[in-house]
Every structure is written in structure tokens, then in C-alpha cells.
Amino acid sequence: MGGRITPIDTAYFKGERSGGFSVIGTAVQRSDARGHVTGRTVFFEDLTPPGLTHVKIHRSTRHHARIDRVDVSGALQVPGVLRVITHRDVPNNWYVVLRLIGVGPDDEPVLAEDRVLYRGEPIVAVVAETEEAAREGAARVVVDYTDLPAVLDVEEALAEGAPIIKQAGTNHFVYEGHPCRRIRFGDVERGFAQADRIIEGRYSSSPIEHAPTEPTGCLVVPQGDGRLRIHSNTQAAFFTLDNTALILGVPPTSLRVVGGTVGGGFGGKVDVIVEPLACLAALLTGRPAKYVYSRAEEMQVSSTRAAERIHIKDGVMRDGRIVARQVTLYVDAGAYSRHSPYGTTKAAAHMPGPYTIPNVHVDCYCVYTNRTPSSAMRGFGVTIGDFALESQMDHVARELGLDPLRLRLTNAYRDGDMKAHRKIASGTALVEVIQSAAALVGHELPPEYLAMSSAERAEG
Amino acid sequence: MTLRRGRGYAAVNYPTGMNLGGDPSQALVHATTMGGFVVTLSSVDLGQGLRTVVAQCAAETLGVPIENVIVDTADTDTGPHCMGTFASRGTHRVGNAVVMAAREAREVLLQVAADELEVDAEDLETDGTGFVRLKGAAEKKIHVSEVALAAHFRQGRTISGRGIFLKEPSTPVPETGEMDPDSCQAHACTVAEVEVDDETGVIEVLRLYNTYEVGRALNPAIATQQVEGGAWMGLSHALFESTEPYYPHSREHGPVDFVQYLMPGPADLPEQTSMLLERPADNGPFGAKGIGEMTANAPIPAIANAVYDAVGVRLTSMPFTPEKVLRGLDELRAGRAG
Numbered sequence: 071m072g073g074r075i076t077p078i079d080t081a082y083f084k085g086e087r088s089g090g091f092s093v094i095g096t097a098v099q100r101s102d103a104r105g106h107v108t109g110r111t112v113f114f115e116d117l118t119p120p121g122l123t124h125v126k127i128h129r130s131t132r133h134h135a136r137i138d139r140v141d142v143s144g145a146l147q148v149p150g151v152l153r154v155i156t157h158r159d160v161p162n163n164w165y166v167v168l169r170l171i172g173v174g175p176d177d178e179p180v181l182a183e184d185r186v187l188y189r190g191e192p193i194v195a196v197v198a199e200t201e202e203a204a205r206e207g208a209a210r211v212v213v214d215y216t217d218l219p220a221v222l223d224v225e226e227a228l229a230e231g232a233p234i235i236k237q238a239g240t241n242h243f244v245y246e247g248h249p250c251r252r253i254r255f256g257d258v259e260r261g262f263a264q265a266d267r268i269i270e271g272r273y274s275s276s277p278i279e280h281a282p283t284e285p286t287g288c289l290v291v292p293q294g295d296g297r298l299r300i301h302s303n304t305q306a307a308f309f310t311l312d313n314t315a316l317i318l319g320v321p322p323t324s325l326r327v328v329g330g331t332v333g334g335g336f337g338g339k340v341d342v343i344v345e346p347l348a349c350l351a352a353l354l355t356g357r358p359a360k361y362v363y364s365r366a367e368e369m370q371v372s373s374t375r376a377a378e379r380i381h382i383k384d385g386v387m388r389d390g391r392i393v394a395r396q397v398t399l400y401v402d403a404g405a406y407s408r409h410s411p412y413g414t415t416k417a418a419a420h421m422p423g424p425y426t427i428p429n430v431h432v433d434c435y436c437v438y439t440n441r442t443p444s445s446a447m448r449g450f451g452v453t454i455g456d457f458a459l460e461s462q463m464d465h466v467a468r469e470l471g472l473d474p475l476r477l478r479l480t481n482a483y484r485d486g487d488m489k490a491h492r493k494i495a496s497g498t499a500l501v502e503v504i505q506s507a508a509a510l511v512g513h514e515l516p517p518e519y520l521a522m523s524s525a526e527r528a529e530g
Numbered sequence: 531m532t533l534r535r536g537r538g539y540a541a542v543n544y545p546t547g548m549n550l551g552g553d554p555s556q557a558l559v560h561a562t563t564m565g566g567f568v569v570t571l572s573s574v575d576l577g578q579g580l581r582t583v584v585a586q587c588a589a590e591t592l593g594v595p596i597e598n599v600i601v602d603t604a605d606t607d608t609g610p611h612c613m614g615t616f617a618s619r620g621t622h623r624v625g626n627a628v629v630m631a632a633r634e635a636r637e638v639l640l641q642v643a644a645d646e647l648e649v650d651a652e653d654l655e656t657d658g659t660g661f662v663r664l665k666g667a668a669e670k671k672i673h674v675s676e677v678a679l680a681a682h683f684r685q686g687r688t689i690s691g692r693g694i695f696l697k698e699p700s701t702p703v704p705e706t707g708e709m710d711p712d713s714c715q716a717h718a719c720t721v722a723e724v725e726v727d728d729e730t731g732v733i734e735v736l737r738l739y740n741t742y743e744v745g746r747a748l749n750p751a752i753a754t755q756q757v758e759g760g761a762w763m764g765l766s767h768a769l770f771e772s773t774e775p776y777y778p779h780s781r782e783h784g785p786v787d788f789v790q791y792l793m794p795g796p797a798d799l800p801e802q803t804s805m806l807l808e809r810p811a812d813n814g815p816f817g818a819k820g821i822g823e824m825t826a827n828a829p830i831p832a833i834a835n836a837v838y839d840a841v842g843v844r845l846t847s848m849p850f851t852p853e854k855v856l857r858g859l860d861e862l863r864a865g866r867a868g
Binding site: 074075076077078079080082083086087088091092093094095096097098099100101102106168170171172173245246247248251252253254255271272273274275276277278279281304305306307308309311325326327328329330331332333334335336337340365366369370374412415416418419420423424432442446448449450452453454456457458459460461463464465468474475478482483490491492493495496497498499500502503504506507508510511513524 | 537538539540541542543544545548550551552572573574575576577579581582585586587589590593595596601603604605606607609611612613614615616617658699702704705706707708709710711712714715717718719720721739740741742743745746747748749750751752753754757763767771772773774784785786787788791793803804805806807808809810811812816817819822823824826827828830831832834835838844845846847848849
């Protein structure tokens with residue numbers, strides 16, 4: 071076959087690579103490629119069961135407000151509207167997707183009750199014969215609000231006197247009694263005291279959208295035996311099944327999730343958002359129901375990548391050794407937890423980067439604000455951290471007047487090193503990827519750096 | 531106006547999987563009447579090629595041609611539990627479960643074949659072309675389809691296997707953060723070459739060089755697609771994407787379509803030169819580590835660092851818009867003047 075395939079440099083780790091495979095390591099053509107490029111792959115929206123109904127949502131227009139009154143009478147007058155669904159119709163309205171693995175508390179309503187915490191929060195679902203009728207019905211719902219003070223910034227949310235927006239009583243997730251996920255390794259203050267220089271940096275990011283080609287959605291078809299068949303583009307079929315069953319208060323055996331083919335997910339299809347309402351619509355009307363985000367909803371109300379703010383303080387020696395690193399990291403979870411407490415822990419474990427630093431102090435805060443909930447996205451908890459860490463490494467190299475690759479090699483973690491979260495490093499290869507990339511661009515490294523190895527640390 | 535060039539570096543590691551909740555994946559394998567092998571999962575293929583890679587894992591382990599393998603994904607009525615497709619876990623965890631299930635199925639396959647050939651099962655091997663044969667005696671062999679027919683219609687045995695990959699859940703120690711949250715680490719180093727227009731603030735990424743250490747590239751074409759597609763996403767993240775600028779103060783102005791939500795088009799794509807290294811993970815299927823997520827990461831700081839190299843502006847806030855570059859240049863000039 072033709073095409074450009076990235077070569078493998080087999081000179082590295084020679085003794086560790088066994089061979090003799092017949093199909094492993096070969097460029098087998100992707101089994102779904104032909105279907106994708108010829109339009110024959112079946113996605114959930116290619117199914118059009120008879121009697122299909124459509125679900126659209128009336129959403130909050132406020133960042134943070136009390137709901138004084140919800141009037142759905144206008145929606146019910148729209149021809150083709152079959153049902154409106156409010157929080158009263160949802161058997162177990164409060165949930166958190168990670169409760170299956172013991173992360174709590176339930177902090178998000180499927181449909182808002184007496185308060186909204188972000189613009190775009192769902193309040194009423196409208197089920198109709200056509201998408202147009204559902205959209206028109208949703209637009210005719212009237213909600214009266216009393217605005218409440220909104221918190222739109224992570225550090226303001228943690229400041230003393232900030233309005234508390236969460237029922238749990240704090241604007242941050244509580245990790246076993248602590249306001250943040252902590253890493254404590256060595257003695258960071260002693261490290262700073264012995265350092266030649268202290269070099270600091272602050273880094274931040276905007277929320278971004280997953281932008282999958284196929285928007286998030288599902289189609290629910292009631293079966294003759296009373297079960298619901300959920301055709302979904304979820305990234306996690308059983309996650310969807312179990313959470314939907316818990317929200318609906320039905321046995322999981324009454325639901326079946328069929329999926330497996332997804333037009334891009336990047337983490338945006340891990341939250342369980344569309345399936346419970348589509349199932350409810352199907353149960354209440356006895357007809358198939360489809361709930362799929364419009365492109366605008368995908369961009370405006372689906373979970374974002376969390377905006378982060380990261381402060382790094384390094385204690386460094388003139389020769390480039392980093393002897394202390396303190397990281398304070400704020401994840402903007404937005405209004406609800408979704409997967410953010412988990413991602414924040416992943417961020418903590420990733421610090422201080424792939425470097426062996428004897429004194430490390432990390433505080434990672436999962437902070438609630440009145441912004442769109444963030445959740446999993448490709449590189450969850452790590453991508454923005456890597457931006458900050460590797461910008462900081464360049465900053466340190468510039469400040470010290472050192473070659474940026476040699477600085478990294480000097481500090482690179484290797485097999486047997488203890489990482490800051492007290493896991494012994496193994497199978498490391500930071501040294502080698504740096505050596506290889508340097509060779510690709512003709513960046514000359516002195517012999518002692520070319521002789522370095524992840525598998526062993528030269529004496530002295 | 532001056533176009534100024536710079537080069538920037540970034541090196542990263544990335545965890546394969548996350549097991550603070552255990553995060554298991556399961557697989558079932560069974561033979562059809564004539565020796566097709568069905569791998570049953572509830573795992574999801576997001577378009578990254580999971581089905582293809584697990585078919586390779588099954589075919590390699592069973593020792594049959596890949597054409598004999600069917601992968602059935604994501605039906606909760608038939609597929610065993612899978613935590614889901616995320617955290618760079620698909621190839622590693624689902625692959626491990628498939629290898630385990632295929633090993634069990636292969637054992638039965640060899641036992642059935644042994645009974646048909648009247649030899650000991652431990653003297654048999656699969657040859658990857660569809661035959662089971664006696665080691666050292668190439669002429670003594672039986673086709674897998676014959677073995678499957680014999681299992682179904684004569685011997686009454688199911689050629690099947692079960693697999694699960696579960697790493698014991700790790701609960702972080704709250705005081706110290708001690709934890710074991712992942713299965714292994716993959717590695718990358720990216721070098722970015724950029725050109726910055728110091729009048730408009732526009733950054734153009736000219737070239738990206740990537741070296742990835744992936745444990746084992748089970749399918750180098752799919753690995754290539756990850757490396758190059760991920761670099762595109764990283765570049766997009768670095769220079770283009772944001773659900774702001776006006777949000778949260780005026781949500782109405784947030785992007786609602788791909789005209790407003792900008793991402794790089796063909797003209798924005800840099801040349802890419804990449805290299806793979808392999809240091810097999812002892813707990814990975816054939817040594818594979820997960821690289822699905824990490825490929826977007828290193829390009830971002832590499833581009834930021836290249837901009838610094840080009841014009842001396844330290845970009846600390848993503849995305850790196852022309853406005854941020856120009857403000858940085860203004861500050862530099864003001865600093866020099868002051």
C-alpha cells in the first residue's frame with residue numbers, strides 16, 4: 071500500500087524489542103475507512119424509525135438565577151408538540167456521572183429545579199412530531215428569573231466572601247477534607263532556600279470545544295417487550311446504560327445501548343446528557359425519540375475543555391538542575407462536576423512533568439463557577455499542564471542561558487526514579503525522544519548528552 | 531513589516547489509562563462454525579481505528595489471518611463491560627482483554643485440533659495462514675475451518691475465551707498525593723519552526739518535527755494518523771480555538787458554527803516530519819502504550835517557545851492570537867524605550 075507511514079527507529083531500545091509477529095506491526099488498512107469515505111457507515115442518525123419524535127430544550131438565559139415561575143402553556147399550544155418534560159417528570163433528577171466509581175456528591179440536575187447555575191442550563195424539554203415544532207415549543211416556554219450574583223473566575227470563586235454557588239457549601243470540590251488535590255514530595259521550602267535562582271511563570275487557557283464532526287446525540291426506540299433500545303454515539307456504552315437507568319429509576323436490563331461507531335468524540339461524548347431525556351420522551355409518548363445537539367448547542371452548551379490557570383515556581387541551580395517546583399493549578403469546572411474532579415486528580419499526578427525534582431509541592435483546585443460545565447477532553451488534565459510545564463522549561467533555559475534540550479536532559483526522569491506521586495518510574499524514554507528529535511532537526515548535543523539513557527544513570 | 535523565524539522545543543510524557551476507578555475492559559472471543567472468530571466488546575471506536583487494532587491483537591494471538599476476525603463493538607446486550615473509550619486506554623486495555631480472551635480460545639482450538647490429528651496439543655502451533663500444524667512436521671496440519679467444524683459438530687466444544695484487563699483501583703493518599711493512577715507512560719518531543727509577522731502578529735507554523743515513543747506501534751499507519759492528526763489538533767489549540775472571546779460576558783457572541791469557531795485549514799498546515807521509537811511496556815498488548823491523547827500536547831508549548839525564539843514574546847495564555855503577540859511586542863518596545 072502507498073501513503074506516508076512514520077518510520078520506526080529501531081536503533082533505540084534494541085534489546086527490549088522482541089520480534090516475530092505476523093500481523094502486529096503491519097499497516098493493516100482500517101476496517102471502517104472504506105465505509106467512512108463512501109458514506110456507507112451507519113451512524114445513529116441514519117436510522118429513521120416510524121413515528122419518530124424530536125426533543126428540544128428550553129435553556130437558561132442567565133448565568134445564575136432563581137427560577138420564580140416556569141410557564142409551558144405556550145409550548146403546548148404549538149401544533150405538533152406532544153409533551154413538555156420538567157424536572158418533576160425525572161424520577162431521580164440529581165446525578166453525577168462518576169457516582170458509579172464512588173465520586174460524589176450528586177450535584178447536577180437533569181432539568182433545573184428552582185435555580186440555574188449557567189447560561190444554557192436545560193430547564194424544560196419539549197417533545198414534538200417535528201424538529202421545527204419542538205424548537206418552536208421550546209422557544210415558547212416562559213421562565214421568570216431573579217438574578218443571583220454570578221462567579222465567573224476561578225480565583226474570585228475561591229476568594230473570601232465570594233458568593234457560594236454550590237449546594238455542597240464550597241466553590242471547590244473537596245478531596246478527603248482538603249480544598250484541593252495535593253502532591254507533597256520532599257521539602258519544597260528547603261529546596262527554594264538552597265536554589266541559586268527562583269523562576270516563576272503563570273499560564274492560562276481558554277475553554278475550547280471538542281468540535282466533533284458528528285454532534286452528540288441519541289435515538290431511543292421502544293421495543294415490543296417494553297425495553298428501550300438506545301442508539302447512541304456515546305464513548306462509553308455501559309456508563310450511559312448504568313447512569314441512564316439510575317436517573318430513570320429503572321432496572322438496567324430494561325435498557326440496551328447500541329453504538330460503537332462515532333464521528334469524533336475527543337471526550338465530549340463521555341458525559342451522559344442526552345440519553346436520559348430521550349428515554350424519558352420515549353417512555354412518556356410511547357414513541358421513538360431523538361435528541362441530538364444542533365451545532366450551536368454543541369458549541370455553546372456541551373462540556374468544554376476546562377480553562378486552566380497554572381502558577382509554577384521553580385528553584386533552580388545555575389547548572390540547570392531544578393531542585394524545587396511548586397505548582398498551583400486551577401481547573402474551571404464550570405457549574406457542575408461531570409468528570410472534572412477526576413481530571414484534576416489526573417493533573418496532580420502529572421506534575422511536575424517528566425522530570426526528577428527532589429522537592430515538589432502541588433495544589434490542584436477543581437473550582438466551580440457559573441460557566442458552562444467543562445469535562446473530559448483529549449489530554450484531560452494534562453494538555454494545559456504540558457503547555458505550562460514546557461513553556462516554563464523554556465523560560466528557565468532562557469533565564470539561565472542554557473540550551474533548552476540540555477536543560478530537559480539534565481532533569482529528565484529515568485527508570486527507577488521516584489515520581490512526585492511516589493510511583494517508581496519504569497519504561498521511561500524521555501531522554502531518547504529528545505535525542506531523536508534533536509537529530510531530526512540537526513540540533514547538536516554534546517557527547518555526554520548523546521550517551522545518556524533512560525534505562526541507566528551514569529555514575530557521578 | 532518583518533517576518534521573523536524561530537524554533538521551539540517541548541518534551542512530554544503521557545499516562546496510558548487511568549485507574550482511580552479500576553477502569554476495566556472485557557472481551558469475549560468465539561469461533562463460528564467454519565472458523566471465523568468474533569471478538570465481542572462493548573468498546574467504542576471513535577474513528578481512531580480501535581476495531582482494526584484489536585482485530586490485529588486477536589489475529590496475532592490466535593495465529594489466524596486477520597480476515598478471519600470480526601470485531602463486534604458496543605452493544606450492551608451482547609458485549610461484556612468496557613469502561614469506555616477515553617484516557618488513551620483503548621489499545622492498551624481493550625487490547626489486553628482481547629489478547630487474554632484470544633489466548634483462552636486458542637488453547638481450545640489447539641485441543642480440538644489435537645484430538646482431530648491424534649497428537650498432543652502442546653506439540654501444535656498455529657501458522658498465521660489458517661492452519662494448525664505439528665511443530666517440526668509441516669505436512670501434518672489441519673485448517674482452522676476443519677477444527678471449528680469438528681468442535682461444533684463432532685466434539686461438542688466451544689472454541690471461546692474470556693478476557694478482562696483490570697488494574698487494581700488506586701485511591702490517592704490525601705496528604706501526600708501518593709497514587710498509582712495509570713498503566714505506563716508514552717513519550718514525545720516536538721520541535722516547531724514558526725514565522726511571526728511582527729506587524730500583524732500572525733504566527734505561521736512552518737514545520738513540526740515529532741518523535742514519539744509508543745511502546746509498540748501495533749499498526750504504524752494508524753500510529754501515523756494519530757501523530758499527524760494530533761499535531762493538527764495541537765496547532766489548532768495553540769493558535770485558533772476558543773469559545774471566547776466575549777464569553778462569559780456576552781454568551782450570544784460565542785461561536786455557533788464552523789464559520790465562527792476557527793480551526794486550521796489546509797493552507798495553515800505545516801510540513802511534518804515524524805519518527806517513532808518503541809520501548810515495549812511490560813503490561814501492554816505486544817508492548818503497546820496509548821498515544822491517542824498525547825499527540826496534541828507537545829506542539830502547543832513547542833509553538834509558544836518558537837514564538838519566543840522568533841520575537842522575544844513569552845505567550846502564556848492560549849490560544850496565541852495575533853492580538854496577544856502584538857501586545858507582547860508593544861510591551862517589549864515600551865520596556866526598551868523605558
